[in-house]
């Protein structure tokens with residue numbers, strides 16, 4: 342039986358399995374440049390974050406209708422439930438969809454068709470987190486937030502993702518301030534490929550409550566001390582880090598050192614269709630490769646609920 346856990350770092354577009362990509366391509370008359378799922382899987386060898394993002398943005402062109410987003414989310418929720426996930430805080434990238442002519446309603450209403458019934462259908466509670474693409478402009482982020490206004494009853498928070506290096510958090514100060522004023526929770530990818538300063542900036546300028554990845558904090562002892570002192574959760578994604586070559590092998594992952602330092606770490610799957618595993622696959626992988634004890638694994642599962650945006654009572658029920 343997998344440990345009950347919350348998943349806090351999951352891009353819904355990154356759950357698009359090759360089989361579903363081909364099904365949706367056929368349904369929508371979209372031509373993929375791969376002959377079949379096998380040939381597509383062959384393309385899943387990444388050099389770095391950007392080489393993954395290129396494929397990630399290319400494949401999401403098969404998503405066109407509300408039903409597509411609903412099917413995508415339901416497929417993820419079913420897999421997550423089977424892996425012990427009781428609560429999922431799900432990222433989505435509306436700018437990538439708006440840029441190819443979809444509207445915000447198609448994306449949010451489609452996802453909501455699955456998320457709104459997830460507790461009854463899958464036994465998984467959910468939250469939705471709108472991510473801004475950091476390689477797009479600050480104005481584009483502000484426009485996206487405006488487009489999302491009619492749907493804010495379904496959106497819990499905002500995040501920041503896509504190509505990190507060269508796109509410092511400071512660029513998004515205004516949109517984070519506006520979002521905070523609207524009562525939205527705030528997270529951001531930082532310290533995945535980018536330097537520790539991006540983590541510090543995200544805390545100081547964007548007011549984030551959780552750091553997505555945050556791996557490179559380990560290069561700055563004072564930052565580690567601060568993250569421990571302020572109990573800022575990190576949403577780590579071990580299999581992602583190996584596939585995107587942020588660490589050489591899983592055995593080199595700093596998770597044990599991070600736990601020893603007292604950091605509030607969680608383990609998540611990021612883009613599981615691309616990186617070889619869902620939530621419990623990541624738990625299993627760190628247990629095997631890093632020799633984490635059962636106590637440590639339970640600590641990680643407990644942290645995932647502590648670090649979630651569930652209200653206290655709901656958090657107790659989900660556990």
Ligand code: ADE
Pocket residue numbers: 352355390397502503504530533581611612
């Ligand atoms: N978008 C989807 N997955 C991502 C990741 N791991 N880092 C940054 N942006 C992403």
Ligand code: ZN
Pocket residue numbers: 350351352502530553611
């Ligand atoms: Zn991510």
